[in-house]
Amino acid sequence: MGIYDREYYRGEGTGPGWFGGVSPACNAIIVINVVVFLVQQVFRLDDSWVRNWLEASPGAIFHQGRVWQLLTATFLHADIWHLIGNMWFLWLVGREMEALYGSRDFTAFYLVAAVVSTLGWAAMQAFSPFRPFMLGASGAVMAVVTLYTLYYPRREILFFFIPMPMWVLLGIYMVLPLLSERQGGHVAWESHIAGVGFAFAFKHFDLRWSRLTSGRMRRPRLKIFSPVAFEQPRTRTPGQSRSSGEAVGAKVPSVAVLPEDQLDARLDEVLAKIAREGRTGLTDEEHRVLQEASRRARNRRSDRP
Numbered sequence: 001m002g003i004y005d006r007e008y009y010r011g012e013g014t015g016p017g018w019f020g021g022v023s024p025a026c027n028a029i030i031v032i033n034v035v036v037f038l039v040q041q042v043f044r045l046d047d048s049w050v051r052n053w054l055e056a057s058p059g060a061i062f063h064q065g066r067v068w069q070l071l072t073a074t075f076l077h078a079d080i081w082h083l084i085g086n087m088w089f090l091w092l093v094g095r096e097m098e099a100l101y102g103s104r105d106f107t108a109f110y111l112v113a114a115v116v117s118t119l120g121w122a123a124m125q126a127f128s129p130f131r132p133f134m135l136g137a138s139g140a141v142m143a144v145v146t147l148y149t150l151y152y153p154r155r156e157i158l159f160f161f162i163p164m165p166m167w168v169l170l171g172i173y174m175v176l177p178l179l180s181e182r183q184g185g186h187v188a189w190e191s192h193i194a195g196v197g198f199a200f201a202f203k204h205f206d207l208r209w210s211r212l213t214s215g216r217m218r219r220p221r222l223k224i225f226s227p228v229a230f231e232q233p234r235t236r237t238p239g240q241s242r243s244s245g246e247a248v249g250a251k252v253p254s255v256a257v258l259p260e261d262q263l264d265a266r267l268d269e270v271l272a273k274i275a276r277e278g279r280t281g282l283t284d285e286e287h288r289v290l291q292e293a294s295r296r297a298r299n300r301r302s303d304r305p
Helices: 024-043 047-053 058-063 069-075 080-101 103-125 138-151 166-182 189-204 260-277 284-303
Strands: 156-159 162-165
Touching: 024 069, 024 080, 024 103, 058 069, 058 103, 069 103, 080 103, 080 138, 103 138, 103 189, 138 166, 138 189, 156 166, 162 166, 166 189, 260 284
Parallel strands: none
Antiparallel strands: 156 162
């Protein structure tokens, strides 16, 4: 994943406020969910119309062609607590995932996760004689939580005021819907499982939208580069003075002369290390890789008309 894809490393914040900083897309998704819920409550939309056209139903999706329900159902919630629970977890983990992947890739991930999780539920319920309906962002949020856990499995989060590692919390949220179903609850556990599976595939196969649309489906493991030619220092005759800008022993850092492809490959390694260990474990050379990539990104932006 290149540095040019992430607002966090590019320093391209969109300004102050709720839609600024490093997570404007995550904040926008939360706002849309809240606005949709308020519109339902304030204007008291007809429940039967919402259910038939916006909530997810296997019959409507597979037999009546209402495929938009795969997405619209994700922005509907049954009550205020349903909304708060989903949006709270999205806000907790979604900001870091957007900072890591960038707003465009995060938005694409969330929307595809919403469709895949709803489709997984609908496919399972298509064999049910009851033909139920489903709404809620739980499947998409579960995908975001899973992706976060894959990067930070031991990161602790408060669960009912109890510090708990993310991998334990993820396991709890995978098991609770199954237990609720066995006790007569109505939790779409199929949507949760589909969201978890999509997050695993997304990280394992690197299904970022920016990569899939760039024409580089797979980066070669090995590349051969011609050695960079360095200009040999010229010998100075006795008494020859130095120019005012020349320093003794001045040396061009090796990172500064790397070709774009080679710097991009080095950058991917550094960003992967940051995801695993954080920035504290970076060497001086790895810090120079980040600085050089940031410098080239700034130069590219300044060259735009």
